Amino acid sequence: AYNISGKRFSVDVSPETLSRSTLGDRNVGKTVNLERALQLSDRLGGHIVSGHVDCVANLADIKREGDFTILSFSVPPVQDKYIVEKGSITVDGISLTVNQCGTGKFSVSIIPHTLQVTTLGGLKSGGAVNIEVDIIGKYVEKLLSEKDGSHDDSIVINRGYLAEKGFY
Numbered sequence: 001a002y003n004i005s006g007k008r009f010s011v012d013v014s015p016e017t018l019s020r021s022t023l024g025d026r027n028v029g030k031t032v033n034l035e036r037a038l039q040l041s042d043r044l045g046g047h048i049v050s051g052h053v054d055c056v057a058n059l060a061d062i063k064r065e066g067d068f069t070i071l072s073f074s075v076p077p078v079q080d081k082y083i084v085e086k087g088s089i090t091v092d093g094i095s096l097t098v099n100q101c102g103t104g105k106f107s108v109s110i111i112p113h114t115l116q117v118t119t120l121g122g123l124k125s126g127g128a129v130n131i132e133v134d135i136i137g138k139y140v141e142k143l144l145s146e147k148d149g150s151h152d153d154s155i156v157i158n159r160g161y162l163a164e165k166g167f168y
Contacts (some may be wrong), residue, residue, distance in 0.1 A: 021053040021130045022092075033093040033118050047088030047095040053130040055079050057091075059123050060105065069115055070099065071123070072107040075131060080104065081141070082133035090132035094118050 002011045018024040026032065061072040073091070075083065083089060083101045089108065090096070096108040115121045123129065144157060162168035 017053070020055065022056055022128045023130075025128070031119050031122075035093060047090075047097075048135060049088065049090045049095050049132055050135055051090075051093065052132055054082075054133050055131050056128050057131045059125055059127045059129065061107075062123075062125065065109075067112050069110045069112075070107055071110055071120065072105060073129065073131075074105050077104045079131065079133055082137040084134070084137070087134050087137075089134065090130075092119055092129045094120065 002009060013023060023032075055076050055078075057073040057075040059071060060074045061070075063070040063072075071091075080101070080103060083098055083106050085098055085101055087098050088095060089098050089106065091108065094114065096110075099107045099109050101107075110120055159168055
């Protein structure tokens, strides 16, 4: 449920949200990023994001490159496989493109406007952020790893496998 009154609003937050995100650490008056959900009739011109938090990451480094700011984050290594260079990632609800990624880390380039109008502008080294990884990677992994209802990490994806499944 929610309640809107002037410039204030309140919402219910589930225990799942509190356990996976930084929301439980926020105090009254703390700023959060909000964006209206995409309607199915809208034109899709960006990343596909659901607004669900997969994990919390920490800001590891801030570098300036001209007018741009490069933010590097440390992320739980279990999320590595879903983070790809030039893929999408959501940091505190802001859909961004991954510049670089490696074991337990990734970086994004922030334009001045985004830095100014979101919570990223006030982020300090070590600061915690909510991460949503690319949903497509998670679905592909699940679909390819399921075999007769069980998970089998030994599946080899090749032309034969794709043909057997009707994709080739």
